[in-house]
Amino acid sequence: MPELPEVETVRRGVEAAALGQVIQAVRVKRRDVVQGRPQAMAGHRLSAALRHGKQLALVTDAGPLACVHLGMSGSLCVEPASTPRAKHTHLVWVLANGQELRFRDPRRFGGVACFADRQALHKVRWHALGPDATTITPADLHRRLNATRRVLKAALLDQNLVAGLGNIYVDELLFAARLSPLMPGCAVDRSQAKRLVARMRPLLARAVKAGGSSLRDYVGADGASGAFQNNHQVYGRGGLPCPRCGQDLSAMAIAQRTSVWCGGCQSVDTTQELGD
DNA sequence: CACCACCCCTGGACGC
DNA sequence: TGCGTCCAGGGGTGGT
Known part of the structure; x- marks a missing residue:
C-alpha cells in the first residue's frame, strides 16, 4: 500500500536506475489504466522523477511526461528487457540501455496519466493537492x-x-x-x-x-x-x-x-x- | 458546499 | 490440497 515513503522509495529507485536514459519506445498493454498518450515520451530522455504526495511524475527533457498513481498494488520496476514481464504489467517504457521501466498493478486501483508538460500536470492534476506532508508548515x-x-x-x-x-x-x-x-x-x-x-x-x-x-x-x-x-x-x-x-x-x-x-x-x- | 457511503479490483489469509 | 469467503484500501463518484 504505497503511501508517501513508499512512493519516495520508488522515485529514488527510478532516478538511480533510469534517469538520463533515452526512451526508445512505449508499450501499452492495458489501455484502460492509461490516460493520454504515453507514446509522446518516445525518443526523449528521462530527465526527472518528481513526487508530490503519493503521485510520481516521470518527466522527459522534451516535456511529455507520465504521472503514475500506484494505488493499492501498483509498482514500478527497472529490469532487463530479457527478464520476462510479470503478470499485470500494463505499461512499459523501453530504455536505450537494454532495460525496461515497467508499471505493474494487479488490482488496477492505480493508473498512469500522460501530459504534454509540467504546466499541464500541475493545472490538471496537482493543483488541487494539499502541500506535501514532508514540507507542510x-x-x-x-x-x-x-x-x-x-x-x-x-x-x-x-x-x-x-x-x-x-x-x-x-x-x-x-x-x-x-x-x-x-x-x-x-x-x-x-x-x-x-x-x-x-x-x-x-x-x-x-x-x-x-x-x-x-x-x-x-x-x-x-x-x-x-x-x-x-x-x-x-x-x-x-x-x-x-x-x-x-x-x-x-x-x-x-x-x-x-x-x-x-x-x-x-x-x-x-x-x-x-x-x- | 461539505461530507459520507459505495465501488472499482485481485491476491493473500484463513477456515473447513 | 483445494476450494470458498473475507479482507485490504486510494481515490473517484454520486447521493444526502
Whole structure:
C-alpha cells in the first residue's frame, strides 16, 4: 500500500536506475489504466522523477511526461528487457540501455496519466493537492484542519488537505502525536498542529530510510522490500497492548478505513499536559 | 458546499 | 490440497 515513503522509495529507485536514459519506445498493454498518450515520451530522455504526495511524475527533457498513481498494488520496476514481464504489467517504457521501466498493478486501483508538460500536470492534476506532508508548515496544517469539521483521521487522509498520508502513516502519526483519530479537525489547536508536524517529518523520514513499509505486494523499483513495517507501533495491531502504556489498542472503521489507536494515551486529556 | 457511503479490483489469509 | 469467503484500501463518484 504505497503511501508517501513508499512512493519516495520508488522515485529514488527510478532516478538511480533510469534517469538520463533515452526512451526508445512505449508499450501499452492495458489501455484502460492509461490516460493520454504515453507514446509522446518516445525518443526523449528521462530527465526527472518528481513526487508530490503519493503521485510520481516521470518527466522527459522534451516535456511529455507520465504521472503514475500506484494505488493499492501498483509498482514500478527497472529490469532487463530479457527478464520476462510479470503478470499485470500494463505499461512499459523501453530504455536505450537494454532495460525496461515497467508499471505493474494487479488490482488496477492505480493508473498512469500522460501530459504534454509540467504546466499541464500541475493545472490538471496537482493543483488541487494539499502541500506535501514532508514540507507542510504547522501554521498551514492548523489552518487547513480548522476549516473542516470532519474527524482528524478523515481529514489527514484527504489528499487535498495534506498530500502523502495514507491509512498506515495517519495511524502511526496520530499515535506519535498522542491525538485521537476521532477528534474533529477544527478542534486541533496551534500546539497540537505543531506537534503533528514535528512528529510527521521524522516519521516519514525514518520510513523512507527503511525503504517504506512492505505489506503484501509492495516493492521498490529495484524489487527490494521495505522494512518499516517492523517499526509500526499501532497499524495492524488492534487488540494488542499499546507499546507506550500497555492498554489494549482500539480498532474500528473510521472514514471507511480500519483505524487503530490507544484510547489511553491518545485522548484530549493526555495531550493537554505535553506542552510541546 | 461539505461530507459520507459505495465501488472499482485481485491476491493473500484463513477456515473447513 | 483445494476450494470458498473475507479482507485490504486510494481515490473517484454520486447521493444526502
